[in-house]
Amino acid sequence: MTVKTTYLGGGFGRRLELDFIVQAALTSKAVGKPVKLIWSREEDMTHDFYRPMGVNNLKAGLDASGKPVAMHFKVTSQSVTQRAFGLPADTFDPFMGEAAVAPYGIANTQHDLVIHDTGFRVGYWRAVSHNMNAFANESFVDEMAKAAGKDPYEYRMAMLKDQPRFANVLKLAAEKAGWGKPLPAGRSRGIALMEGYDGMMSQVAEISMKDGRVKVHKVTVAADVGHIVNPETVEAQIKSSVAFGMSAGLMQEITMSKGRVEQTNFHNFPVVRMSDYPEVKVVLVPSTEKPGGIGEPATALAVPAIANAVAALTGKRVRKLPLTAQAIAQA
Helix, strand or coil: CCCCCCCCCCCHHHHHCCHHHHHHHHHHHHHCCCCCCCCCHHHHHHCCCECCCEEEEEEEEECCCCCEEEEEEEEEECCHHHHHHCCCCCCCCCCCCCCCCCCCCCCEEEEEEEECCCCCCECCCCCCCHHHHHHHHHHHHHHHHHHHCCCHHHHHHHCCCCCHHHHHHHHHHHHHHCCCCCCCCCEEEEEEEEEECCEEEEEEEEEEEECCEEEEEEEEEEEECCCCCCHHHHHHHHHHHHHHHHHHHHCCCCCEECCEECCCCCCCCCCCCHHHCCEEEEEECCCCCCCCCCCCHHHHHHHHHHHHHHHHHHCCCCCCCCCCHHHHHHC
C-alpha cells in the first residue's frame, strides 16, 4: 500500500483520527480497486469527534484589601486522551490541565481535575483545554477584581510581581490598547492573560453591542513566545487564531436532537466573516528564551477577553459559551 500525504491546513485535531482512513481501506478492499473517499461537509460535521463539554468551578477568599489569599479551581470534563489513546482510568490527563494553573501569585491554591465520560466521541479541538480553563480563570479574575473594587488590569498586575514575562505582555497589551483612556459611548474593553505551549500572551478586546449581539471592534495582542524565527508567520497565526476564537466564542455550538448532531454546514455553524473581523494589533516581544507555541493560544484567549468586555459594558457575567444574544440576555 502507498500512502500519499496531502499538504493542507485546517484539519487540527481531526487529523489524528483514523475513521475515514479505515473506511477508505475497507471500501477499496470490498470493490477490489483503489477508491477516492470524500466526505461531504454535512457528513463530516455530523460524524465528528467533538470538543469535550467542560464545567469549571472556582472559589476564592479575598482579604480586607481585596487580594485573593486562597483559591480552589476544579474542572470536570471528558478526557480526549483517555478516549483516543487508552489513558488508564483515574490517571491525570495533562491536556485537561492546560491553563488551569494561572500565573498569579495566590498564597493558597488547590486544583482538582475530574474525568467524566459523557458518551460522546471527543477530539482535540484547537488549543485543547486552554479554551475552557483560560475562559474560567480569566473571567473569575475579573469577578474578583470587581468584588475588590479594583481595575482588572491593575488587579492582575499586582499579582504578577514574580512573573516578569507575564507582567510585560500584560503591560504591553494594556498600553497599546489604550487601557484606561476614554472610549466612544457604548464601547468597553476586556483584558485577559494566559500561558499556552510555553508562550505568554495578553489580549485586550474592544467591543460594543447591537441588538443584543457582540460587535468586536479591536483586539490588541501582546505575545512573548521566546525566540522568533519568522515574525510574519507568528503575526499571521495570531490574527487567524483571533478569528477562530471569535467564531467559537460568539457563535458556534454543537447540539443534539434525537441522538443526531443538528449543525451541518456554515448556515448553522457560522464562522467570522471579513465584515465582522476586527482590527487586530499584534505586539511581539523580542526574546532569547526557547521558542514556544503560537498556533493555538490566541484562540483560547480571545474568548475571555471578549467576555470580560461584555461584562464591563452590560454588567452581566456570561458563564456559558457561546456568547450569543440569548446567553447575554439570560445572564
